[in-house]
Amino acid sequence: MPTRVLTGITTSGTPHLGNYAGAIRPAIAASLKPDTESFYFLADYHSLIKITDPARIQRSTLEIAATWLAAGLNPDKVWFYRQSDIPQIAELTWLLTCVAGKGFLNRAHAYKAAVDINTAKQEDEDAGITAGLFMYPVLMAADIVLFGANKVPVGRDQVQHIEMARDFAARFNHTYGEHLVLPEAVVEESVATLPGLDGRKMSKSYDNTIPLFAGKAELKKLIAGIVTDSRLPGEPKDPDNSHLYTLYQAFSSAEKSASFRQELLSGLSWGEAKQALFETIDAEVAPMREKYEALMAKPELIEQQLQAGAEKARAIAAPLMKELRYAVGLRDLRDTAEREKKAAVKKALPVFKQYRENDGKFYFKFLNAHGDLLLQSQAFDSPKAAGECIAELKVGSITTTQVEIIGWCLVAGVSESDVVAALKELHAAAEEKH
Numbered sequence: 001m002p003t004r005v006l007t008g009i010t011t012s013g014t015p016h017l018g019n020y021a022g023a024i025r026p027a028i029a030a031s032l033k034p035d036t037e038s039f040y041f042l043a044d045y046h047s048l049i050k051i052t053d054p055a056r057i058q059r060s061t062l063e064i065a066a067t068w069l070a071a072g073l074n075p076d077k078v079w080f081y082r083q084s085d086i087p088q089i090a091e092l093t094w095l096l097t098c099v100a101g102k103g104f105l106n107r108a109h110a111y112k113a114a115v116d117i118n119t120a121k122q123e124d125e126d127a128g129i130t131a132g133l134f135m136y137p138v139l140m141a142a143d144i145v146l147f148g149a150n151k152v153p154v155g156r157d158q159v160q161h162i163e164m165a166r167d168f169a170a171r172f173n174h175t176y177g178e179h180l181v182l183p184e185a186v187v188e189e190s191v192a193t194l195p196g197l198d199g200r201k202m203s204k205s206y207d208n209t210i211p212l213f214a215g216k217a218e219l220k221k222l223i224a225g226i227v228t229d230s231r232l233p234g235e236p237k238d239p240d241n242s243h244l245y246t247l248y249q250a251f252s253s254a255e256k257s258a259s260f261r262q263e264l265l266s267g268l269s270w271g272e273a274k275q276a277l278f279e280t281i282d283a284e285v286a287p288m289r290e291k292y293e294a295l296m297a298k299p300e301l302i303e304q305q306l307q308a309g310a311e312k313a314r315a316i317a318a319p320l321m322k323e324l325r326y327a328v329g330l331r332d333l334r335d336t337a338e339r340e341k342k343a344a345v346k347k348a349l350p351v352f353k354q355y356r357e358n359d360g361k362f363y364f365k366f367l368n369a370h371g372d373l374l375l376q377s378q379a380f381d382s383p384k385a386a387g388e389c390i391a392e393l394k395v396g397s398i399t400t401t402q403v404e405i406i407g408w409c410l411v412a413g414v415s416e417s418d419v420v421a422a423l424k425e426l427h428a429a430a431e432e433k434h
């Protein structure tokens with residue numbers, strides 16, 4: 001089974017260099033790994049929690065989709081879709097809501113932080129807090145488990161959400177049987193967290209970002225504004241305490257970084273250093289920028305891509321949702337008995353088991369659906385001879401004479417009719433499959 005990797009991108013802003021180096025670039029590289037199925041989606045439902053300006057959500061969705069495509073995501077190889085195009089996500093959110101512990105949600109970091117702010121201001125705990133913010137982790141859990149994701153690459157701040165998703169999925173399974181895969185968070189320590197213009201982590205909330213697809217001139221201007229210390233040209237700089245150097249490293253090879261480091265130590269001026277940084281970043285970004293601009297000019301192409309992605313995603317979501325609806329009791333009133341019969345057949349069938357003993361000979365036994373031994377074979381010289389006997393039993397009906405001929409032994413306490421019934425059961429299951 002390939003590993004399913006899934007991550008969501010909230011459509012609440014314009015992608016910046018930090019998003020690119022920290023999430024987009026590694027995600028696209030990971031999507032090329034063998035034995036991996038990648039699910040990347042635009043979390044537009046999540047954006048409604050923070051943003052009430054519809055035009056901004058639409059704009060951000062367009063920009064983020066264009067960014068991922070321009071950065072080289074191959075939509076034929078991955079599942080790339082928009083959350084709100086998958087109605088099963090909203091549907092599953094409700095099923096999970098009904099097993100999610102409210103106390104657990106009370107302890108979610110984002111919600112608690114909002115409550116703490118209210119408390120500090122001596123306001124009502126929940127002043128201005130929507131149920132959307134409170135339920136955020138449940139929606140996120142639905143995103144994840146609907147696609148049976150094994151791994152969810154996230155930043156540290158999101159680890160608690162993955163733990164909650166695991167908890168809700170486990171509670172669901174405990175109540176309704178094993179249906180959901182429990183996801184695991186993957187925190188990539190080696191992935192760059194980029195500093196922003198002021199040296200704090202590059203983040204929209206600090207207003208210190210460099211947009212990934214700023215035009216060349218703007219990119220240059222923004223880089224010129226990066227805060228540095230006041231060392232003069234010719235004075236040695238300290239690369240380990242320079243945001244500029246951190247940014248440089250994220251966009252160049254180890255060798256290039258090492259020689260840049262040397263130059264800083266030998267007194268390169270900040271002006272020259274900024275020029276070098278601009279050139280390094282622009283070398284990586286320029287080819288993508290061109291694609292990005294072409295895509296932004298044709299929203300219909302991106303929409304088409306997302307529609308195709310959604311269809312591909314729904315092909316996975318719909319069957320699981322159907323199974324879950326049935327599991328909880330949201331059922332077609334007519335098909336209960338039949339489905340139950342099918343489910344029972346699926347659960348357990350009689351089996352033949354072949355094995356080799358210490359005497360070097362080959363044997364097999366026949367067990368019923370409960371695992372009780374019905375028949376024990378004689379010794380065979382080869383696995384092929386044993387297999388032929390099994391095949392014969394599977395197609396024909398068993399009679400006493402046959403049993404004698406091929407050397408079966410009825411196990412004590414088992415009647416021949418038990419064996420016949422088990423064989424019939426196997427037969428019926430095989431027929432049903434065809």
Ligand code: TRP
Nearest residue numbers: 006007008009010043046140143
């Ligand atoms: N909450 C995530 C963030 O802010 C975005 C997100 C939504 C997500 N659904 C997800 C991430 C599912 C991983 C898996 O970054």
